Amino acid sequence: MLPDLPLFMDINSFARATPWLHGLIVVYTTYGEVLFAVLLAAGLWVARGSGDARVMAGAVWAPLGMLCALVINQPISDAVAEVRPCRALPGVLVLAHCGTDFSFPSDHATMAGAVAAGVLVVTRRLLAWIAVVAALLMACSRVYVAAHYPHDVLAGLLIGATVSVVGWLFVRGVLIRVVTALHASRLRPLLSSTPIPPRRSTRAGSDPVRPG
Numbered sequence: 001m002l003p004d005l006p007l008f009m010d011i012n013s014f015a016r017a018t019p020w021l022h023g024l025i026v027v028y029t030t031y032g033e034v035l036f037a038v039l040l041a042a043g044l045w046v047a048r049g050s051g052d053a054r055v056m057a058g059a060v061w062a063p064l065g066m067l068c069a070l071v072i073n074q075p076i077s078d079a080v081a082e083v084r085p086c087r088a089l090p091g092v093l094v095l096a097h098c099g100t101d102f103s104f105p106s107d108h109a110t111m112a113g114a115v116a117a118g119v120l121v122v123t124r125r126l127l128a129w130i131a132v133v134a135a136l137l138m139a140c141s142r143v144y145v146a147a148h149y150p151h152d153v154l155a156g157l158l159i160g161a162t163v164s165v166v167g168w169l170f171v172r173g174v175l176i177r178v179v180t181a182l183h184a185s186r187l188r189p190l191l192s193s194t195p196i197p198p199r200r201s202t203r204a205g206s207d208p209v210r211p212g
Helices: 005-017 019-031 033-050 053-080 107-122 126-144 150-183
Strands: none
Touching (some): 005 019, 033 053, 053 150, 107 150
């Protein structure tokens, strides 16, 4: 028996007792990816306003880190080959489409964890904490609708966040150099909304002559 099966059954019982939540949770768990796309776009907007090459490099990496996490997730899922609870457990309340793919780790939670970690690289302000809360809610919603066990979403969050952070540590030097170079090119308006700092004159004799 799975060690977190009692917890899953408790959550499923909670879902039975809260029919007023069903519509909201189903909409979020089904279409919540749109929110995470908005969070990534908001991260790019924040980075553009900062004028900081490091921040913009982090914003560029965030969606790439998410894609890397999802790619890494697939062979793990195929190797474990865990059947979803909505198919393995007769009689449980199933509130959303029950996919035929494997359950561990959760793709939704992996995506959410990677986006939350990526936004945290860009900023530690309100936007980042919205992303963290959104990721936790996505993970909880997947268990609530019986699409995953708790350990599926926990593993997904950890894999997504780890791939995003570790990947950033590996690529940040290259990305910062690329963004810095682009700041000096015609593409600067796409990467920064701050004005180009004025150059200080270094010509000889440019200082005012003081009277003798």
